Amino acid sequence: MSNSLAANANIALYASMIVYTLAMLAFTWHLAARAPKVAESKVAAEASVEERELVAAGAGAPVPVERRPSSPYAAGSAFEESLRSRQRGSIALMLTYLATALLVVSVAMRGIAVSRPPWGNMFEFATAAAAAVGVAYSALARRNRWEWLGVFIVTPILLVLGLSLTVLYTEAGELMPALKSYWLGIHVSVAFLAVAFFTLAFAIGVLYLVRLRREEKPPANPGVLESLPSAAALERTAYSLNMVGFILWTFTLIAGAIWAKQAWGAYWQWDPKEVWTFVIWTVYAAYMHARATAGVDPRKSMYIALAGYVAVIINFTLVNLVSTFVGMHNYSGMS
Amino acid sequence: MATDAPADARVKQRKKGKGEPRRPEPALPELGPLGLLRWGWRQLTSMRTALFLLLLLSVAAVPGSIFPQRNIDAGRVADYIAQNPTTSPWLDRLGFFDVYASVWFSAIYLLLFISLVGCIVPRTRVHLAALRARPPKAPARLHRLDEHAEVTTSLSPDEVLEVARGALRRKRFRIHAHDGVSLSGESGYLRESGNLLFHLALTGIIVGMAVGHVFGWRGDIILSEGDKFASSAGTYNTISPGPWVDTETLPPFVLSLDKLDVDFNETPGRGFGQPRLFDAQTRLQRDPESAASRETVSVNHPIAVDGADIFLLGNGYTPVVTVRDAKGTVLYREATPFLPQDGNYRSVGVIKVPSAAPKQLGFTGFFLPTAEPTFANGPASVFPDAKNPELALSVWEGNLFPGGAPQSVYTLNTDEMKQVTKADGSPALIRLKPGQTYQLPGDRGSITFDSVKRFAGLSVRTDPGAPISLASALLATLGLILGLTIKRRRVFVRVRPAAVGDPSAPAATVVTIGGLSKDSDPGLAAIVTGIATAIDGATTNAEPDHPAERTES
Numbered sequence A: 001m002s003n004s005l006a007a008n009a010n011i012a013l014y015a016s017m018i019v020y021t022l023a024m025l026a027f028t029w030h031l032a033a034r035a036p037k038v039a040e041s042k043v044a045a046e047a048s049v050e051e052r053e054l055v056a057a058g059a060g061a062p063v064p065v066e067r068r069p070s071s072p073y074a075a076g077s078a079f080e081e082s083l084r085s086r087q088r089g090s091i092a093l094m095l096t097y098l099a100t101a102l103l104v105v106s107v108a109m110r111g112i113a114v115s116r117p118p119w120g121n122m123f124e125f126a127t128a129a130a131a132a133v134g135v136a137y138s139a140l141a142r143r144n145r146w147e148w149l150g151v152f153i154v155t156p157i158l159l160v161l162g163l164s165l166t167v168l169y170t171e172a173g174e175l176m177p178a179l180k181s182y183w184l185g186i187h188v189s190v191a192f193l194a195v196a197f198f199t200l201a202f203a204i205g206v207l208y209l210v211r212l213r214r215e216e217k218p219p220a221n222p223g224v225l226e227s228l229p230s231a232a233a234l235e236r237t238a239y240s241l242n243m244v245g246f247i248l249w250t251f252t253l254i255a256g257a258i259w260a261k262q263a264w265g266a267y268w269q270w271d272p273k274e275v276w277t278f279v280i281w282t283v284y285a286a287y288m289h290a291r292a293t294a295g296v297d298p299r300k301s302m303y304i305a306l307a308g309y310v311a312v313i314i315n316f317t318l319v320n321l322v323s324t325f326v327g328m329h330n331y332s333g334m335s
Numbered sequence B: 001m002a003t004d005a006p007a008d009a010r011v012k013q014r015k016k017g018k019g020e021p022r023r024p025e026p027a028l029p030e031l032g033p034l035g036l037l038r039w040g041w042r043q044l045t046s047m048r049t050a051l052f053l054l055l056l057l058s059v060a061a062v063p064g065s066i067f068p069q070r071n072i073d074a075g076r077v078a079d080y081i082a083q084n085p086t087t088s089p090w091l092d093r094l095g096f097f098d099v100y101a102s103v104w105f106s107a108i109y110l111l112l113f114i115s116l117v118g119c120i121v122p123r124t125r126v127h128l129a130a131l132r133a134r135p136p137k138a139p140a141r142l143h144r145l146d147e148h149a150e151v152t153t154s155l156s157p158d159e160v161l162e163v164a165r166g167a168l169r170r171k172r173f174r175i176h177a178h179d180g181v182s183l184s185g186e187s188g189y190l191r192e193s194g195n196l197l198f199h200l201a202l203t204g205i206i207v208g209m210a211v212g213h214v215f216g217w218r219g220d221i222i223l224s225e226g227d228k229f230a231s232s233a234g235t236y237n238t239i240s241p242g243p244w245v246d247t248e249t250l251p252p253f254v255l256s257l258d259k260l261d262v263d264f265n266e267t268p269g270r271g272f273g274q275p276r277l278f279d280a281q282t283r284l285q286r287d288p289e290s291a292a293s294r295e296t297v298s299v300n301h302p303i304a305v306d307g308a309d310i311f312l313l314g315n316g317y318t319p320v321v322t323v324r325d326a327k328g329t330v331l332y333r334e335a336t337p338f339l340p341q342d343g344n345y346r347s348v349g350v351i352k353v354p355s356a357a358p359k360q361l362g363f364t365g366f367f368l369p370t371a372e373p374t375f376a377n378g379p380a381s382v383f384p385d386a387k388n389p390e391l392a393l394s395v396w397e398g399n400l401f402p403g404g405a406p407q408s409v410y411t412l413n414t415d416e417m418k419q420v421t422k423a424d425g426s427p428a429l430i431r432l433k434p435g436q437t438y439q440l441p442g443d444r445g446s447i448t449f450d451s452v453k454r455f456a457g458l459s460v461r462t463d464p465g466a467p468i469s470l471a472s473a474l475l476a477t478l479g480l481i482l483g484l485t486i487k488r489r490r491v492f493v494r495v496r497p498a499a500v501g502d503p504s505a506p507a508a509t510v511v512t513i514g515g516l517s518k519d520s521d522p523g524l525a526a527i528v529t530g531i532a533t534a535i536d537g538a539t540t541n542a543e544p545d546h547p548a549e550r551t552e553s
């Protein structure tokens, strides 16, 4: 166990938080530049034919094909980003990359310091999950032009990091026996990745609901919300991200069951953490179903997905910390 | 296209309605018992019902994480019931302490799985037919489709169709030409195959669980250091065999526990007292005749014997206690397991001395590995390792086994016993450290705390259904990935000669390309334009002077 490395990991963590704070400010600054420009460019941009496709999945080269806009302010077609807004967005993204890199370095140093995957207690879970969200956002943001999403991702990351340092902090230490398994590396890291995708989808899902409302009752003066992609596009993006999250969560569930068999002798025994993992899975499965069922309002499907995310948060907080949920998963490191 | 169960059902219902004679008033159609059944079945196997049941299942699972569950910790259930005497009988009756075996929880998942099977079977039939079917005829107006493009080229219609064919084939479309001027392509059949595989594999997981329940068994042993255990139906502390398990055929291994290595975190701060290591050093004979091999059983590292696995699931302390009568004759000398109650191993246990005379003696109380010396808040342990071990017991005399009924070795039935008191009438409370002896009041003899050993809580388990469930779960994941990532697409190409006299395209062919996808499909546009580009390319090659003219419309 190397204590100086663990200390350096904490320094990197603080540095990352500072840079994330700057990124958060820059994203806000960027949104401020987006908003007024919409009104000016609304008419002028009507002629613009390029639609920015949101979804990352194999779109190939951008293709100039015109679509029928689904609303007067549909994605891209009604909004041409000003140079100022683009520049600010770029700065915010750069800061996010830097902050995320610092956070990843911090997690990695903690891992080296303790010679194991650095997610063996709640402080480490929270930090690593925040890092996963940062990495997922950083990897997808530029390609999909998600500058508008930044502030809704970076702020929760900061919140989680702040809480994990103040409330959850645990000194670097050795693991309890049940966690000493290579499945810790597999099961938990896939869970983080799933959570990262669910988080992006959640933020976009909430924005979808707000945007949809604005499309149904258009405001007199379009604001920053109208600079976002159309509600339909946001819904599709949220679905794609939830889909990736759901596949990863399915794998998390299976890997967890295999590990439970090794550690506790039974692959499924309805321990509270297992219950909540299952609840999350069924809620997102219901969302997938709702979305594929003819005649179900996409808004209602999205409510189900958002409920799934609430379950993710409960699984991560209450189930770990509240003694009602005592089970075999008592690894918060908080006692 | 993936079938849409409710829509199908609606169509069928409407057709059926048409055939029925019109009634003068809008009375409910008389379905009759068979019709009612069929209606019920259709409701049950509709996707909306599946959606509802899925949501219901997730809600129904939650109480099991809030209320203590018998299958996890029966002791906590008993405590909860004792603390909540008014509500808990109701909760108990409604199954809240056994959620996952309760009628309502089972009903939900059984309905869901009936619905699932009722859904898979017709969908499989439809899908098999779709697999053999040709892509449908190209619609007349391709520019009405989601994705479309138009190209004017100097190539002949046949040449164009040939190029389009090649482009579609490279994208692995199934292609069919219903006539000479169009081409229909379809791809992504694996989507529905994956979807069906996913749903089918879900039933496989349940089958695996059922097999495990019926053919699996588990036996638990508490084994003290230095003790030996010979596996057979009668030797386990508890054994729970599945209904179809022959307990005469359990693996006949012999296991001795030499030593239980433990390590707890002694660094003050958060995590103080947390376990770091549990390793059971054992000697294992796979059958009574074979030689013993040294094996370490530890958490996450079970050892395998004859299709069963031996897990280390718990540990604790077994104080060695000697009870003598007034003359000094040894009545009892045993390592008695005390069961830990908290993270610091405050443990409860019972010592029963049936041979004591004139009345049987029972001792009940606590073992504290690191006793908090003042007992200010009752007997408590402040660290899980045996740093300052102490026994704190009360003494009872009378009839240990009222009615001769069998009872747990960890509880003392005091129905027919009286607490032993000292001369002044106060209850005799015994506090002993290793090596100390306490003289029981009134010439009842003595009790000596000789030493402390550790015990390993071992569990021997088989689950023949687990491989089925695992394979099914992996297949389900595969199906899920296929079903969610593959897009079902149709692409059509239609050619017609350009209007005569169009100066820009002498002897030219106008090509319209249209694409259709069931859901959001950002890749479709690329395929449509890909075909257009391929035609452009072919045109340029054939006739470098007159590149094709594209009008993206």
Ligand code: HEM
Pocket: A284, A285, A288, A289, A292, B002, B003, B004, B005, B045, B046, B047, B048, B050, B054, B112, B113, B115, B116, B117, B119, B120, B194, B195, B198, B199, B202, B479, B480, B482, B483, B484
């Ligand atoms: C244990 C119960 C079930 C679970 C967990 C479940 C889960 C899922 C999931 C996650 C999907 C989306 C993945 C994909 O498209 O491959 C899906 C799709 C689908 N499910 Fe289920 N399902 C269940 C039961 C049922 C039942 C009972 C039906 C029939 C009524 C059904 C019909 C469908 C259909 C038709 C789709 C395809 C939708 C599409 O075309 O995209 N499912 N299911």
